[in-house]
Amino acid sequence: MSASHSDTVYDYVIVGGGTAGSVIANRLTEDPETSVCVIEGGPSDQGQERVLRLRDWLDLLESDLDYGYTTVEQPRGNSHIVHSRARVLGGCSSHNTLISFRPFPQDLADWVAAGAEGWDNATVQSYADRLKNNIVPVAPQDRNAIVEDWITASSRATGVPVVEDFNAEISHRGGFSEGAGFLSIAYDPYTGHRSSASVAYLHPIMGVRDNLTLMLETWAHRLVFDGDRATGVRVTTADGQERTVTAEREVVLCAGAVDTPRLLMLSGVGPAGDLRDVGIGVRHDLPGVGENLLDHPESIIMWETEREVPENTVMSSDGGLFVRRDTGDPRPDLMFHIYQVPFDDNTARLGYDSPGPRNAICMTPNIPRSRSRGKLWLTSADPEVKPALDFRYFTDPDDYDAQTIVDGLRIARDIAATEPFASWIKREVAPGPGLTTDEELSEYGRRAAHTVYHPAGTCRMGAADDPAAVVDPALRVRGLSGLRVADASVFPTMPSPNPMVTVLTVGERAADLIRADR
Numbered sequence: 001m002s003a004s005h006s007d008t009v010y011d012y013v014i015v016g017g018g019t020a021g022s023v024i025a026n027r028l029t030e031d032p033e034t035s036v037c038v039i040e041g042g043p044s045d046q047g048q049e050r051v052l053r054l055r056d057w058l059d060l061l062e063s064d065l066d067y068g069y070t071t072v073e074q075p076r077g078n079s080h081i082v083h084s085r086a087r088v089l090g091g092c093s094s095h096n097t098l099i100s101f102r103p104f105p106q107d108l109a110d111w112v113a114a115g116a117e118g119w120d121n122a123t124v125q126s127y128a129d130r131l132k133n134n135i136v137p138v139a140p141q142d143r144n145a146i147v148e149d150w151i152t153a154s155s156r157a158t159g160v161p162v163v164e165d166f167n168a169e170i171s172h173r174g175g176f177s178e179g180a181g182f183l184s185i186a187y188d189p190y191t192g193h194r195s196s197a198s199v200a201y202l203h204p205i206m207g208v209r210d211n212l213t214l215m216l217e218t219w220a221h222r223l224v225f226d227g228d229r230a231t232g233v234r235v236t237t238a239d240g241q242e243r244t245v246t247a248e249r250e251v252v253l254c255a256g257a258v259d260t261p262r263l264l265m266l267s268g269v270g271p272a273g274d275l276r277d278v279g280i281g282v283r284h285d286l287p288g289v290g291e292n293l294l295d296h297p298e299s300i301i302m303w304e305t306e307r308e309v310p311e312n313t314v315m316s317s318d319g320g321l322f323v324r325r326d327t328g329d330p331r332p333d334l335m336f337h338i339y340q341v342p343f344d345d346n347t348a349r350l351g352y353d354s355p356g357p358r359n360a361i362c363m364t365p366n367i368p369r370s371r372s373r374g375k376l377w378l379t380s381a382d383p384e385v386k387p388a389l390d391f392r393y394f395t396d397p398d399d400y401d402a403q404t405i406v407d408g409l410r411i412a413r414d415i416a417a418t419e420p421f422a423s424w425i426k427r428e429v430a431p432g433p434g435l436t437t438d439e440e441l442s443e444y445g446r447r448a449a450h451t452v453y454h455p456a457g458t459c460r461m462g463a464a465d466d467p468a469a470v471v472d473p474a475l476r477v478r479g480l481s482g483l484r485v486a487d488a489s490v491f492p493t494m495p496s497p498n499p500m501v502t503v504l505t506v507g508e509r510a511a512d513l514i515r516a517d518r
């Protein structure tokens with residue numbers, strides 16, 4: 001951009017310097033003639049050891065760097081889940097566990113079938129090939145003996161193969177149906193530091209590229225329009241000033257699956273009836289905003305160990321297991337993480353005791369393609385009031401979601417009875433051996449349920465003429481101009497595995513789409 005512009009006018013304004021936003025900011029500023037301003041609600045992560053040290057991720061949950069969204073009551077689930085969302089540069093990639101899975105080919109076929117033309121497997125995987133993050137299987141020194149034994153027992157008990165590199169199976173062999181192994185993680189095995197979106201995409205260019213401006217601890221609370229065209233963002237800066245940051249070309253929303261639909265609705269873009277109910281003037285009736293709230297729900301089984309769990313780890317959840325029950329689909333339909341620490345918030349609330357910090361091992365079965373669909377909406381026109389999140393956990397009519405958790409708990413028990421994992425186990429703490437029927441396991445599994453922290457889908461992508469879609473396949477907000485969304489909210493359906501790599505590829509492709517429109 002030319003030097004004649006004032007300091008609050010940029011070619012592109014990106015709201016949210018999170019996972020996708022960091023990628024887009026990097027790619028757009030590769031052209032020195034293009035100016036970009038990133039508005040980020042949180043502080044920088046640079047030099048912040050408590051953020052960068054991946055092993056300490058649990059300390060960031062519900063901290064000053066977490067927006068901590070709650071849910072409305074979940075009659076068939078757990079009403080006490082806190083949905084952590086990071087308030088720091090790099091977004092959730094700066095406080096998550098950085099487990100890195102490419103989406104499965106069939107996940108992307110689902111996207112295309114949902115109207116996301118151009119988001120086919122070959123195209124999306126080619127963007128995954130470009131990622132700057134250092135994604136590697138858990139390094140030898142971080143391979144904990146109990147996880148090694150759990151992988152062996154998982155393979156023996158369920159008949160699935162041991163997998164050395166899950167992503168290689170996806171990129172070179174067209175995916176996998178089942179497997180147990182150490183996870184691939186975006187980290188530096190030499191330092192234990194994150195290879196988050198900010199580390200990989202922003203740190204190398206901060207203070208280097210003059211055409212990149214970061215407005216940190218700055219909150220965007222309303223979009224500014226000229227007719228149907230988005231021209232900028234009203235923000236409150238770190239020192240409490242109200243300002244308008246102007247975009248000559250586009251505003252790109254990367255505030256995540258909670259805050260992007262929230263900002264659209266606060267700006268009068270969303271379901272007209274819902275907006276009127278809270279006294280917000282309707283600029284553009286877009287019924288899909290806030291709908292299609294997706295997640296990966298999980299539950300937990302916890303054991304006390306006979307001896308202390310060794311300390312070496314990347315982030316205390318280093319192994320994964322994928323099982324397929326429905327052979328009519330090539331993808332796994334049950335996933336498990338292992339936790340090498342007592343992950344006991346939900347079990348303690350239900351009255352279960354907790355083993356000591358070095359004497360617990362947990363498995364968390366999760367639902368890769370949950371059939372329950374939720375919704376997010378505003379309860380007030382006040383931008384400070386958090387939105388309501390209703391995931392409608394375990395409400396799918398066929399009870400597929402709850403049955404998946406029941407199956408998961410049973411498979412976990414089989415693994416705990418199989419050597420070499422069995423000899424680590426002293427006793428089952430939760431749900432406890434007394435609960436055995438489907439009904440008992442379903443009731444427990446739903447009450448102790450948690451989230452894998454993967455909300456998505458609330459501004460879903462679809463065909464340009466699909467009235468329920470919020471953005472078209474080029475990520476442009478339907479019916480408006482100068483406005484795109486690029487973050488987890490555009491997912492039409494949930495990718496089966498952990499979604500961060502898919503979000504990063506959304507960022508990579510968004511940058512190309514934006515450049516193509518110049």
Ligand SMILES: Cc1cc2nc3c(=O)[nH]c(=O)nc-3n(C[C@H](O)[C@H](O)[C@H](O)COP(=O)(O)OP(=O)(O)OC[C@H]3O[C@@H](n4cnc5c(N)ncnc54)[C@H](O)[C@@H]3O)c2cc1C
Pocket residue numbers: 015016017018019020021039040041042061084085086087088089090091092093095096097098099100101218219220221254255256257259260263452453454455486487488489497498499500501503
């Ligand atoms: C605890 C936890 C663990 C997870 N573990 C994994 C994992 O291991 N693997 C995996 O694949 N996925 C994981 N996930 C999910 C994954 O991290 C997210 O799906 C992904 O990072 C979301 O990226 P995003 O770009 O959509 O949003 P975010 O990364 O959340 O970015 C949004 C950014 O926008 C900023 N922002 C929001 N609103 C405003 C506003 N109004 N004004 C200014 N700034 C604003 C926020 O501060 C944030 O930086 C985890 C998530 C959590 C919370």
